[in-house]
Amino acid sequence: MIKNKKILKGLDHTQYEHPFDQKALSTLQSTPGVDLVGNFITKHTIEKIYTVQYTGSNLKVTSENYPKIYEYLQYACQILDLPKVPELYIEWGYSINAFTVGSENPIIVLNSGLIDLCDDDEIMFIIGHECGHIKSNHMLYHMMAQVINICIDSIPFGSIAAAPLQYALYYWDRMSEFTADRAGLLCCQNKAAAIRAFMKMAGMPIKEFNNMNYQTFIQQATEFKQLDYDAMSKVIKFISIADNSHPWTVMRAAELLNWINSSEYNKFNLGETSRLIVDESPKVITRSSDQKMRKNKYLGQ
Incomplete structure:
Protein backbone atom coordinates (compact mmCIF):
# COMPACT_ATOMS: atom_id res chain seq x y z
CA MET A 1 0.00 0.00 0.00
CA ILE A 2 1.39 3.41 -0.99
CA LYS A 3 1.34 5.83 1.93
CA ASN A 4 0.39 8.94 0.02
CA LYS A 5 -2.57 10.20 2.05
CA LYS A 6 -2.92 13.46 3.92
CA ILE A 7 -2.93 13.01 7.70
CA LEU A 8 -5.87 14.98 9.12
CA LYS A 9 -4.28 15.91 12.42
CA GLY A 10 -6.74 17.40 14.87
CA LEU A 11 -9.76 16.19 12.86
CA ASP A 12 -13.02 16.49 14.79
CA HIS A 13 -16.01 14.39 13.78
CA THR A 14 -18.26 17.47 13.72
CA GLN A 15 -16.24 18.73 10.75
CA TYR A 16 -17.65 16.07 8.43
CA GLU A 17 -20.86 14.81 10.04
CA HIS A 18 -23.88 14.60 7.77
CA PRO A 19 -26.71 16.96 8.83
CA PHE A 20 -29.21 14.07 8.62
CA ASP A 21 -27.12 12.23 11.21
CA GLN A 22 -26.98 15.23 13.53
CA LYS A 23 -30.72 15.90 13.28
CA ALA A 24 -31.68 12.25 13.76
CA LEU A 25 -29.38 11.93 16.78
CA SER A 26 -30.95 14.97 18.40
CA THR A 27 -34.39 13.42 17.92
CA LEU A 28 -33.19 10.07 19.25
CA GLN A 29 -31.67 11.55 22.40
CA SER A 30 -34.98 13.20 23.28
CA THR A 31 -37.05 10.04 22.68
CA PRO A 32 -38.50 8.43 25.84
CA GLY A 33 -36.85 5.10 26.69
CA VAL A 34 -33.40 5.75 25.25
CA ASP A 35 -31.84 5.86 28.73
CA LEU A 36 -33.62 2.62 29.65
CA VAL A 37 -32.05 0.76 26.74
CA GLY A 38 -28.65 2.26 27.50
CA ASN A 39 -28.88 1.11 31.10
CA PHE A 40 -29.96 -2.37 29.97
CA ILE A 41 -26.84 -2.66 27.80
CA THR A 42 -24.61 -1.58 30.68
CA LYS A 43 -26.30 -3.75 33.33
CA HIS A 44 -26.30 -6.93 31.26
CA THR A 45 -22.79 -6.43 29.82
CA ILE A 46 -24.08 -6.78 26.26
CA GLU A 47 -20.74 -5.60 24.90
CA LYS A 48 -19.01 -8.52 26.62
CA ILE A 49 -21.35 -10.93 24.84
CA TYR A 50 -20.48 -9.43 21.46
CA THR A 51 -16.78 -9.51 22.31
CA VAL A 52 -16.88 -13.22 23.18
CA GLN A 53 -18.91 -14.00 20.07
CA TYR A 54 -16.64 -12.31 17.56
CA THR A 55 -13.25 -12.85 19.17
CA GLY A 56 -13.98 -16.52 19.79
CA SER A 57 -14.98 -17.37 16.23
CA ASN A 58 -12.92 -15.22 13.86
CA LEU A 59 -9.33 -14.47 12.88
CA LYS A 60 -7.64 -11.65 14.79
CA VAL A 61 -5.55 -9.36 12.61
CA THR A 62 -2.18 -8.28 14.03
CA SER A 63 1.06 -6.88 12.65
CA GLU A 64 2.55 -10.38 12.91
CA ASN A 65 -0.01 -12.58 11.20
CA TYR A 66 -1.66 -10.26 8.64
CA PRO A 67 0.68 -7.26 8.43
CA LYS A 68 -0.77 -5.66 5.29
CA ILE A 69 -4.36 -5.70 6.57
CA TYR A 70 -3.20 -4.41 9.95
CA VAL A 101 -19.50 -3.89 17.52
CA GLY A 102 -18.92 -2.70 21.06
CA SER A 103 -18.83 0.73 22.63
CA GLU A 104 -16.10 0.92 25.26
CA ASN A 105 -13.75 -1.32 23.25
CA PRO A 106 -15.04 -1.45 19.67
CA ILE A 107 -14.16 -4.36 17.40
CA ILE A 108 -14.13 -4.07 13.62
CA VAL A 109 -15.03 -7.21 11.66
CA LEU A 110 -14.32 -7.61 7.93
CA ASN A 111 -15.63 -10.30 5.61
CA SER A 112 -12.87 -12.31 3.94
CA GLY A 113 -14.47 -11.56 0.57
CA LEU A 114 -13.89 -7.85 1.11
CA ILE A 115 -10.13 -8.43 1.28
CA ASP A 116 -10.11 -10.54 -1.87
CA LEU A 117 -12.48 -8.44 -3.99
CA CYS A 118 -11.38 -4.87 -3.17
CA ASP A 119 -8.21 -2.98 -3.99
CA ASP A 120 -6.13 -1.00 -1.47
CA ASP A 121 -8.09 2.25 -1.61
CA GLU A 122 -11.46 0.49 -1.61
CA ILE A 123 -10.42 -1.38 1.54
CA MET A 124 -9.26 1.92 3.04
CA PHE A 125 -12.66 3.42 2.25
CA ILE A 126 -14.49 0.61 4.04
CA ILE A 127 -12.15 0.46 7.05
CA GLY A 128 -12.29 4.26 7.23
CA HIS A 129 -16.09 4.00 7.23
CA GLU A 130 -15.96 1.71 10.29
CA CYS A 131 -13.38 3.92 12.02
CA GLY A 132 -15.70 6.84 11.30
CA HIS A 133 -18.42 5.22 13.39
CA ILE A 134 -15.98 4.97 16.28
CA LYS A 135 -14.68 8.50 15.75
CA SER A 136 -18.24 9.90 15.87
CA ASN A 137 -19.12 7.96 19.04
CA HIS A 138 -21.85 6.05 17.24
CA MET A 139 -21.25 2.71 18.86
CA LEU A 140 -23.44 2.87 21.98
CA TYR A 141 -26.48 3.85 19.92
CA HIS A 142 -25.64 1.21 17.33
CA MET A 143 -25.68 -1.39 20.09
CA MET A 144 -29.05 -0.04 21.21
CA ALA A 145 -30.43 -0.58 17.72
CA GLN A 146 -29.05 -4.12 17.72
CA VAL A 147 -30.52 -5.16 21.09
CA ILE A 148 -33.70 -3.11 21.43
CA ASN A 149 -35.86 -6.12 20.59
CA ILE A 150 -34.29 -8.00 23.51
CA CYS A 151 -34.94 -5.05 25.81
CA ILE A 152 -38.60 -4.59 24.94
CA ASP A 153 -39.35 -8.31 25.32
CA SER A 154 -38.62 -7.96 29.05
CA ILE A 155 -41.13 -5.12 29.48
CA PRO A 156 -44.94 -5.61 29.62
CA PHE A 157 -46.43 -4.21 26.41
CA GLY A 158 -42.86 -3.31 25.51
CA SER A 159 -43.33 -3.69 21.78
CA ILE A 160 -46.05 -1.03 21.79
CA ALA A 161 -44.32 1.34 24.17
CA ALA A 162 -40.99 1.05 22.38
CA ALA A 163 -42.28 1.70 18.85
CA PRO A 164 -41.26 5.40 18.80
CA LEU A 165 -37.81 4.51 20.17
CA GLN A 166 -37.38 1.71 17.65
CA TYR A 167 -38.21 4.04 14.80
CA ALA A 168 -35.86 6.75 16.13
CA LEU A 169 -33.01 4.24 16.60
CA TYR A 170 -33.38 2.62 13.20
CA TYR A 171 -33.72 5.97 11.46
CA TRP A 172 -30.65 7.40 13.16
CA ASP A 173 -28.74 4.18 12.48
CA ARG A 174 -29.32 4.66 8.75
CA MET A 175 -28.43 8.34 8.83
CA SER A 176 -25.18 7.60 10.67
CA GLU A 177 -24.05 5.63 7.61
CA PHE A 178 -23.88 8.87 5.61
CA THR A 179 -21.43 10.30 8.15
CA ALA A 180 -19.35 7.13 8.15
CA ASP A 181 -19.17 7.18 4.33
CA ARG A 182 -17.70 10.68 4.54
CA ALA A 183 -15.10 9.41 7.00
CA GLY A 184 -14.31 6.59 4.60
CA LEU A 185 -13.71 9.07 1.79
CA LEU A 186 -11.53 11.25 4.00
CA CYS A 187 -9.56 8.13 4.78
CA CYS A 188 -9.04 6.72 1.27
CA GLN A 189 -8.89 10.20 -0.35
CA ASN A 190 -9.89 8.66 -3.66
CA LYS A 191 -13.35 9.48 -5.01
CA ALA A 192 -13.16 6.84 -7.71
CA ALA A 193 -12.34 4.16 -5.12
CA ALA A 194 -15.40 5.10 -3.07
CA ILE A 195 -17.63 4.79 -6.15
CA ARG A 196 -16.01 1.45 -7.06
CA ALA A 197 -16.67 0.16 -3.54
CA PHE A 198 -20.34 1.12 -3.78
CA MET A 199 -20.66 -0.55 -7.18
CA LYS A 200 -19.16 -3.77 -5.86
CA MET A 201 -21.35 -3.69 -2.75
CA ALA A 202 -24.40 -3.07 -4.94
CA GLY A 203 -23.85 -6.36 -6.75
CA MET A 204 -21.33 -5.99 -9.58
CA PRO A 205 -20.26 -9.48 -10.76
CA ILE A 206 -16.57 -10.29 -10.37
CA LYS A 207 -16.29 -10.91 -14.13
CA GLU A 208 -17.30 -7.27 -14.73
CA PHE A 209 -14.77 -5.68 -12.36
CA ASN A 210 -12.54 -4.71 -15.28
CA ASN A 211 -15.47 -3.14 -17.15
CA MET A 212 -16.81 -0.73 -14.53
CA ASN A 213 -18.79 2.08 -16.08
CA TYR A 214 -18.81 4.77 -13.41
CA GLN A 215 -20.98 7.01 -15.56
CA THR A 216 -23.99 4.73 -15.47
CA PHE A 217 -23.76 4.20 -11.71
CA ILE A 218 -23.41 7.92 -11.01
CA GLN A 219 -26.34 8.54 -13.35
CA GLN A 220 -28.37 5.94 -11.43
CA ALA A 221 -27.47 7.57 -8.10
CA THR A 222 -28.38 11.01 -9.44
CA GLU A 223 -31.72 9.84 -10.78
CA PHE A 224 -32.49 8.06 -7.51
CA LYS A 225 -31.82 11.26 -5.57
CA GLN A 226 -34.14 13.17 -7.88
CA LEU A 227 -36.98 10.81 -6.94
CA ASP A 228 -37.12 12.61 -3.60
CA TYR A 229 -38.99 15.41 -5.31
CA ASP A 230 -41.91 13.06 -5.78
CA ALA A 231 -43.90 12.64 -2.55
CA MET A 232 -45.00 9.10 -3.35
CA SER A 233 -41.41 7.99 -3.89
CA LYS A 234 -40.56 9.32 -0.44
CA VAL A 235 -43.36 7.23 1.07
CA ILE A 236 -42.19 4.11 -0.78
CA LYS A 237 -38.61 4.66 0.37
CA PHE A 238 -39.72 5.12 3.97
CA ILE A 239 -41.84 1.96 4.01
CA SER A 240 -39.11 -0.07 2.34
CA ILE A 241 -36.33 0.77 4.80
CA ALA A 242 -38.16 1.74 7.99
CA ASP A 243 -36.66 -1.19 9.91
CA ASN A 244 -33.33 -1.49 8.09
CA SER A 245 -30.04 -0.51 9.69
CA HIS A 246 -28.44 0.66 6.43
CA PRO A 247 -29.77 2.95 3.70
CA TRP A 248 -29.74 1.63 0.18
CA THR A 249 -26.28 1.52 -1.43
CA VAL A 250 -27.31 3.76 -4.33
CA MET A 251 -28.79 6.26 -1.85
CA ARG A 252 -25.49 6.30 0.04
CA ALA A 253 -23.61 6.91 -3.19
CA ALA A 254 -25.94 9.79 -4.08
CA GLU A 255 -25.40 11.44 -0.70
CA LEU A 256 -21.63 11.06 -0.92
CA LEU A 257 -21.61 12.51 -4.44
CA ASN A 258 -23.50 15.54 -3.12
CA TRP A 259 -20.75 16.05 -0.56
CA ILE A 260 -17.98 15.55 -3.11
CA ASN A 261 -19.57 18.24 -5.26
CA SER A 262 -19.85 20.67 -2.36
CA SER A 263 -17.43 23.22 -1.00
CA GLU A 264 -17.30 21.32 2.32
CA TYR A 265 -15.25 18.48 0.87
CA ASN A 266 -12.76 20.81 -0.78
CA LYS A 267 -12.06 22.46 2.59
CA PHE A 268 -10.05 19.38 3.55
CA ASN A 269 -7.63 20.13 0.71
CA LEU A 270 -6.97 16.48 -0.11
CA GLY A 271 -5.64 17.13 -3.59
CA GLU A 272 -8.96 16.14 -5.20
CA THR A 273 -10.39 19.59 -5.83
CA SER A 274 -12.39 18.71 -8.92
CA ARG A 275 -16.01 17.64 -8.89
CA LEU A 276 -17.58 14.42 -10.08
CA ILE A 277 -20.54 15.43 -12.22
CA VAL A 278 -22.84 13.83 -14.73
CA ASP A 279 -22.47 15.17 -18.24
CA GLU A 280 -25.63 14.43 -20.19
CA SER A 281 -23.83 14.21 -23.52
CA PRO A 282 -21.41 12.68 -24.30
CA LYS A 283 -21.70 9.84 -21.78
CA VAL A 284 -18.40 10.23 -19.97
CA ILE A 285 -17.26 11.29 -16.52
CA THR A 286 -16.18 14.91 -16.56
CA ARG A 287 -14.28 17.03 -14.06
CA SER A 288 -15.16 20.64 -13.43
CA SER A 289 -11.55 21.69 -12.85
CA ASP A 290 -9.43 23.40 -15.48
CA GLN A 291 -7.97 20.06 -16.50
CA LYS A 292 -8.73 18.78 -19.98
CA MET A 293 -11.69 16.40 -20.02
CA ARG A 294 -10.58 12.80 -20.11
CA LYS A 295 -11.89 10.79 -23.04
CA ASN A 296 -11.81 7.54 -21.10
CA LYS A 297 -15.21 6.84 -19.55
CA TYR A 298 -13.65 4.83 -16.72
CA LEU A 299 -12.15 6.55 -13.69
CA GLY A 300 -9.06 5.21 -12.02
CA GLN A 301 -8.05 2.79 -14.78
Whole structure:
Protein backbone atom coordinates (compact mmCIF):
# COMPACT_ATOMS: atom_id res chain seq x y z
CA MET A 1 0.00 0.00 0.00
CA ILE A 2 1.39 3.41 -0.99
CA LYS A 3 1.34 5.83 1.93
CA ASN A 4 0.39 8.94 0.02
CA LYS A 5 -2.57 10.20 2.05
CA LYS A 6 -2.92 13.46 3.92
CA ILE A 7 -2.93 13.01 7.70
CA LEU A 8 -5.87 14.98 9.12
CA LYS A 9 -4.28 15.91 12.42
CA GLY A 10 -6.74 17.40 14.87
CA LEU A 11 -9.76 16.19 12.86
CA ASP A 12 -13.02 16.49 14.79
CA HIS A 13 -16.01 14.39 13.78
CA THR A 14 -18.26 17.47 13.72
CA GLN A 15 -16.24 18.73 10.75
CA TYR A 16 -17.65 16.07 8.43
CA GLU A 17 -20.86 14.81 10.04
CA HIS A 18 -23.88 14.60 7.77
CA PRO A 19 -26.71 16.96 8.83
CA PHE A 20 -29.21 14.07 8.62
CA ASP A 21 -27.12 12.23 11.21
CA GLN A 22 -26.98 15.23 13.53
CA LYS A 23 -30.72 15.90 13.28
CA ALA A 24 -31.68 12.25 13.76
CA LEU A 25 -29.38 11.93 16.78
CA SER A 26 -30.95 14.97 18.40
CA THR A 27 -34.39 13.42 17.92
CA LEU A 28 -33.19 10.07 19.25
CA GLN A 29 -31.67 11.55 22.40
CA SER A 30 -34.98 13.20 23.28
CA THR A 31 -37.05 10.04 22.68
CA PRO A 32 -38.50 8.43 25.84
CA GLY A 33 -36.85 5.10 26.69
CA VAL A 34 -33.40 5.75 25.25
CA ASP A 35 -31.84 5.86 28.73
CA LEU A 36 -33.62 2.62 29.65
CA VAL A 37 -32.05 0.76 26.74
CA GLY A 38 -28.65 2.26 27.50
CA ASN A 39 -28.88 1.11 31.10
CA PHE A 40 -29.96 -2.37 29.97
CA ILE A 41 -26.84 -2.66 27.80
CA THR A 42 -24.61 -1.58 30.68
CA LYS A 43 -26.30 -3.75 33.33
CA HIS A 44 -26.30 -6.93 31.26
CA THR A 45 -22.79 -6.43 29.82
CA ILE A 46 -24.08 -6.78 26.26
CA GLU A 47 -20.74 -5.60 24.90
CA LYS A 48 -19.01 -8.52 26.62
CA ILE A 49 -21.35 -10.93 24.84
CA TYR A 50 -20.48 -9.43 21.46
CA THR A 51 -16.78 -9.51 22.31
CA VAL A 52 -16.88 -13.22 23.18
CA GLN A 53 -18.91 -14.00 20.07
CA TYR A 54 -16.64 -12.31 17.56
CA THR A 55 -13.25 -12.85 19.17
CA GLY A 56 -13.98 -16.52 19.79
CA SER A 57 -14.98 -17.37 16.23
CA ASN A 58 -12.92 -15.22 13.86
CA LEU A 59 -9.33 -14.47 12.88
CA LYS A 60 -7.64 -11.65 14.79
CA VAL A 61 -5.55 -9.36 12.61
CA THR A 62 -2.18 -8.28 14.03
CA SER A 63 1.06 -6.88 12.65
CA GLU A 64 2.55 -10.38 12.91
CA ASN A 65 -0.01 -12.58 11.20
CA TYR A 66 -1.66 -10.26 8.64
CA PRO A 67 0.68 -7.26 8.43
CA LYS A 68 -0.77 -5.66 5.29
CA ILE A 69 -4.36 -5.70 6.57
CA TYR A 70 -3.20 -4.41 9.95
CA GLU A 71 -1.36 -1.62 8.15
CA TYR A 72 -4.65 -0.57 6.52
CA LEU A 73 -6.18 -0.21 9.98
CA GLN A 74 -3.26 1.67 11.51
CA TYR A 75 -3.07 4.03 8.56
CA ALA A 76 -6.81 4.70 8.65
CA CYS A 77 -6.64 5.58 12.35
CA GLN A 78 -3.65 7.85 11.71
CA ILE A 79 -5.42 9.70 8.89
CA LEU A 80 -8.63 10.22 10.88
CA ASP A 81 -6.73 11.08 14.08
CA LEU A 82 -8.30 8.20 15.98
CA PRO A 83 -5.96 7.79 18.98
CA LYS A 84 -6.80 4.20 19.94
CA VAL A 85 -6.48 1.53 17.25
CA PRO A 86 -9.45 -0.87 17.59
CA GLU A 87 -9.09 -4.63 17.31
CA LEU A 88 -9.73 -6.05 13.87
CA TYR A 89 -11.07 -9.50 12.99
CA ILE A 90 -11.86 -11.35 9.75
CA GLU A 91 -14.83 -13.67 9.44
CA TRP A 92 -15.75 -15.95 6.57
CA GLY A 93 -18.16 -14.49 4.08
CA TYR A 94 -17.94 -13.62 0.43
CA SER A 95 -20.03 -10.50 0.35
CA ILE A 96 -18.27 -7.15 0.59
CA ASN A 97 -19.22 -6.33 4.13
CA ALA A 98 -17.83 -4.98 7.40
CA PHE A 99 -19.27 -3.90 10.74
CA THR A 100 -18.23 -2.67 14.15
CA VAL A 101 -19.50 -3.89 17.52
CA GLY A 102 -18.92 -2.70 21.06
CA SER A 103 -18.83 0.73 22.63
CA GLU A 104 -16.10 0.92 25.26
CA ASN A 105 -13.75 -1.32 23.25
CA PRO A 106 -15.04 -1.45 19.67
CA ILE A 107 -14.16 -4.36 17.40
CA ILE A 108 -14.13 -4.07 13.62
CA VAL A 109 -15.03 -7.21 11.66
CA LEU A 110 -14.32 -7.61 7.93
CA ASN A 111 -15.63 -10.30 5.61
CA SER A 112 -12.87 -12.31 3.94
CA GLY A 113 -14.47 -11.56 0.57
CA LEU A 114 -13.89 -7.85 1.11
CA ILE A 115 -10.13 -8.43 1.28
CA ASP A 116 -10.11 -10.54 -1.87
CA LEU A 117 -12.48 -8.44 -3.99
CA CYS A 118 -11.38 -4.87 -3.17
CA ASP A 119 -8.21 -2.98 -3.99
CA ASP A 120 -6.13 -1.00 -1.47
CA ASP A 121 -8.09 2.25 -1.61
CA GLU A 122 -11.46 0.49 -1.61
CA ILE A 123 -10.42 -1.38 1.54
CA MET A 124 -9.26 1.92 3.04
CA PHE A 125 -12.66 3.42 2.25
CA ILE A 126 -14.49 0.61 4.04
CA ILE A 127 -12.15 0.46 7.05
CA GLY A 128 -12.29 4.26 7.23
CA HIS A 129 -16.09 4.00 7.23
CA GLU A 130 -15.96 1.71 10.29
CA CYS A 131 -13.38 3.92 12.02
CA GLY A 132 -15.70 6.84 11.30
CA HIS A 133 -18.42 5.22 13.39
CA ILE A 134 -15.98 4.97 16.28
CA LYS A 135 -14.68 8.50 15.75
CA SER A 136 -18.24 9.90 15.87
CA ASN A 137 -19.12 7.96 19.04
CA HIS A 138 -21.85 6.05 17.24
CA MET A 139 -21.25 2.71 18.86
CA LEU A 140 -23.44 2.87 21.98
CA TYR A 141 -26.48 3.85 19.92
CA HIS A 142 -25.64 1.21 17.33
CA MET A 143 -25.68 -1.39 20.09
CA MET A 144 -29.05 -0.04 21.21
CA ALA A 145 -30.43 -0.58 17.72
CA GLN A 146 -29.05 -4.12 17.72
CA VAL A 147 -30.52 -5.16 21.09
CA ILE A 148 -33.70 -3.11 21.43
CA ASN A 149 -35.86 -6.12 20.59
CA ILE A 150 -34.29 -8.00 23.51
CA CYS A 151 -34.94 -5.05 25.81
CA ILE A 152 -38.60 -4.59 24.94
CA ASP A 153 -39.35 -8.31 25.32
CA SER A 154 -38.62 -7.96 29.05
CA ILE A 155 -41.13 -5.12 29.48
CA PRO A 156 -44.94 -5.61 29.62
CA PHE A 157 -46.43 -4.21 26.41
CA GLY A 158 -42.86 -3.31 25.51
CA SER A 159 -43.33 -3.69 21.78
CA ILE A 160 -46.05 -1.03 21.79
CA ALA A 161 -44.32 1.34 24.17
CA ALA A 162 -40.99 1.05 22.38
CA ALA A 163 -42.28 1.70 18.85
CA PRO A 164 -41.26 5.40 18.80
CA LEU A 165 -37.81 4.51 20.17
CA GLN A 166 -37.38 1.71 17.65
CA TYR A 167 -38.21 4.04 14.80
CA ALA A 168 -35.86 6.75 16.13
CA LEU A 169 -33.01 4.24 16.60
CA TYR A 170 -33.38 2.62 13.20
CA TYR A 171 -33.72 5.97 11.46
CA TRP A 172 -30.65 7.40 13.16
CA ASP A 173 -28.74 4.18 12.48
CA ARG A 174 -29.32 4.66 8.75
CA MET A 175 -28.43 8.34 8.83
CA SER A 176 -25.18 7.60 10.67
CA GLU A 177 -24.05 5.63 7.61
CA PHE A 178 -23.88 8.87 5.61
CA THR A 179 -21.43 10.30 8.15
CA ALA A 180 -19.35 7.13 8.15
CA ASP A 181 -19.17 7.18 4.33
CA ARG A 182 -17.70 10.68 4.54
CA ALA A 183 -15.10 9.41 7.00
CA GLY A 184 -14.31 6.59 4.60
CA LEU A 185 -13.71 9.07 1.79
CA LEU A 186 -11.53 11.25 4.00
CA CYS A 187 -9.56 8.13 4.78
CA CYS A 188 -9.04 6.72 1.27
CA GLN A 189 -8.89 10.20 -0.35
CA ASN A 190 -9.89 8.66 -3.66
CA LYS A 191 -13.35 9.48 -5.01
CA ALA A 192 -13.16 6.84 -7.71
CA ALA A 193 -12.34 4.16 -5.12
CA ALA A 194 -15.40 5.10 -3.07
CA ILE A 195 -17.63 4.79 -6.15
CA ARG A 196 -16.01 1.45 -7.06
CA ALA A 197 -16.67 0.16 -3.54
CA PHE A 198 -20.34 1.12 -3.78
CA MET A 199 -20.66 -0.55 -7.18
CA LYS A 200 -19.16 -3.77 -5.86
CA MET A 201 -21.35 -3.69 -2.75
CA ALA A 202 -24.40 -3.07 -4.94
CA GLY A 203 -23.85 -6.36 -6.75
CA MET A 204 -21.33 -5.99 -9.58
CA PRO A 205 -20.26 -9.48 -10.76
CA ILE A 206 -16.57 -10.29 -10.37
CA LYS A 207 -16.29 -10.91 -14.13
CA GLU A 208 -17.30 -7.27 -14.73
CA PHE A 209 -14.77 -5.68 -12.36
CA ASN A 210 -12.54 -4.71 -15.28
CA ASN A 211 -15.47 -3.14 -17.15
CA MET A 212 -16.81 -0.73 -14.53
CA ASN A 213 -18.79 2.08 -16.08
CA TYR A 214 -18.81 4.77 -13.41
CA GLN A 215 -20.98 7.01 -15.56
CA THR A 216 -23.99 4.73 -15.47
CA PHE A 217 -23.76 4.20 -11.71
CA ILE A 218 -23.41 7.92 -11.01
CA GLN A 219 -26.34 8.54 -13.35
CA GLN A 220 -28.37 5.94 -11.43
CA ALA A 221 -27.47 7.57 -8.10
CA THR A 222 -28.38 11.01 -9.44
CA GLU A 223 -31.72 9.84 -10.78
CA PHE A 224 -32.49 8.06 -7.51
CA LYS A 225 -31.82 11.26 -5.57
CA GLN A 226 -34.14 13.17 -7.88
CA LEU A 227 -36.98 10.81 -6.94
CA ASP A 228 -37.12 12.61 -3.60
CA TYR A 229 -38.99 15.41 -5.31
CA ASP A 230 -41.91 13.06 -5.78
CA ALA A 231 -43.90 12.64 -2.55
CA MET A 232 -45.00 9.10 -3.35
CA SER A 233 -41.41 7.99 -3.89
CA LYS A 234 -40.56 9.32 -0.44
CA VAL A 235 -43.36 7.23 1.07
CA ILE A 236 -42.19 4.11 -0.78
CA LYS A 237 -38.61 4.66 0.37
CA PHE A 238 -39.72 5.12 3.97
CA ILE A 239 -41.84 1.96 4.01
CA SER A 240 -39.11 -0.07 2.34
CA ILE A 241 -36.33 0.77 4.80
CA ALA A 242 -38.16 1.74 7.99
CA ASP A 243 -36.66 -1.19 9.91
CA ASN A 244 -33.33 -1.49 8.09
CA SER A 245 -30.04 -0.51 9.69
CA HIS A 246 -28.44 0.66 6.43
CA PRO A 247 -29.77 2.95 3.70
CA TRP A 248 -29.74 1.63 0.18
CA THR A 249 -26.28 1.52 -1.43
CA VAL A 250 -27.31 3.76 -4.33
CA MET A 251 -28.79 6.26 -1.85
CA ARG A 252 -25.49 6.30 0.04
CA ALA A 253 -23.61 6.91 -3.19
CA ALA A 254 -25.94 9.79 -4.08
CA GLU A 255 -25.40 11.44 -0.70
CA LEU A 256 -21.63 11.06 -0.92
CA LEU A 257 -21.61 12.51 -4.44
CA ASN A 258 -23.50 15.54 -3.12
CA TRP A 259 -20.75 16.05 -0.56
CA ILE A 260 -17.98 15.55 -3.11
CA ASN A 261 -19.57 18.24 -5.26
CA SER A 262 -19.85 20.67 -2.36
CA SER A 263 -17.43 23.22 -1.00
CA GLU A 264 -17.30 21.32 2.32
CA TYR A 265 -15.25 18.48 0.87
CA ASN A 266 -12.76 20.81 -0.78
CA LYS A 267 -12.06 22.46 2.59
CA PHE A 268 -10.05 19.38 3.55
CA ASN A 269 -7.63 20.13 0.71
CA LEU A 270 -6.97 16.48 -0.11
CA GLY A 271 -5.64 17.13 -3.59
CA GLU A 272 -8.96 16.14 -5.20
CA THR A 273 -10.39 19.59 -5.83
CA SER A 274 -12.39 18.71 -8.92
CA ARG A 275 -16.01 17.64 -8.89
CA LEU A 276 -17.58 14.42 -10.08
CA ILE A 277 -20.54 15.43 -12.22
CA VAL A 278 -22.84 13.83 -14.73
CA ASP A 279 -22.47 15.17 -18.24
CA GLU A 280 -25.63 14.43 -20.19
CA SER A 281 -23.83 14.21 -23.52
CA PRO A 282 -21.41 12.68 -24.30
CA LYS A 283 -21.70 9.84 -21.78
CA VAL A 284 -18.40 10.23 -19.97
CA ILE A 285 -17.26 11.29 -16.52
CA THR A 286 -16.18 14.91 -16.56
CA ARG A 287 -14.28 17.03 -14.06
CA SER A 288 -15.16 20.64 -13.43
CA SER A 289 -11.55 21.69 -12.85
CA ASP A 290 -9.43 23.40 -15.48
CA GLN A 291 -7.97 20.06 -16.50
CA LYS A 292 -8.73 18.78 -19.98
CA MET A 293 -11.69 16.40 -20.02
CA ARG A 294 -10.58 12.80 -20.11
CA LYS A 295 -11.89 10.79 -23.04
CA ASN A 296 -11.81 7.54 -21.10
CA LYS A 297 -15.21 6.84 -19.55
CA TYR A 298 -13.65 4.83 -16.72
CA LEU A 299 -12.15 6.55 -13.69
CA GLY A 300 -9.06 5.21 -12.02
CA GLN A 301 -8.05 2.79 -14.78
